[in-house]
Amino acid sequence: MIDELDQKIMQTLTRDGRTPYTALARDLGVSEATVRQRVSRLQESGALRIVALCNPLTLGHQSVRLMIRVRDLTPRAVAKSLADMAMINHVALCAGSQDIFLEGTCRDQAQLVQLLDSIRMLPGVSKVQVLLLLELFKDYSWNGLTSAVGQSETGK
Numbered sequence: 320m321i322d323e324l325d326q327k328i329m330q331t332l333t334r335d336g337r338t339p340y341t342a343l344a345r346d347l348g349v350s351e352a353t354v355r356q357r358v359s360r361l362q363e364s365g366a367l368r369i370v371a372l373c374n375p376l377t378l379g380h381q382s383v384r385l386m387i388r389v390r391d392l393t394p395r396a397v398a399k400s401l402a403d404m405a406m407i408n409h410v411a412l413c414a415g416s417q418d419i420f421l422e423g424t425c426r427d428q429a430q431l432v433q434l435l436d437s438i439r440m441l442p443g444v445s446k447v448q449v450l451l452l453l454e455l456f457k458d459y460s461w462n463g464l465t466s467a468v469g470q471s472e473t474g475k
Contacts, residue, residue, distance in 0.1 A: 392443030
């Protein structure tokens, strides 16, 4: 269960994941030990993950989004196999005309061809739809979800 203090900690870390626990504790009026324990619990539960994001296009890499259609195996089984691939950085099951959504980053077109070949050879993969990113205006961020439905424990 995520309470108001957890939400405030996550909001601050969303803005800057490098915020020192001492600063968080001071701003929230709690001890540093409380912040440390809360962050640890949130990470262990999977509610919080602190990472650094970069725009792969600015580094000269190819960013790709893939929609996968599955046959003969469950989408979950195929997704687990895809999650083990080094070039894949996001794997999600989805509903609709496609079964799995992937995000990947390749250093160049040759590596992209290698990735696509590897995916197409996986058991259960029946169709791959490729979306190449040409320019990235906004990357995934939970900032935009702050006032969205589902962002509180009541679901409102």
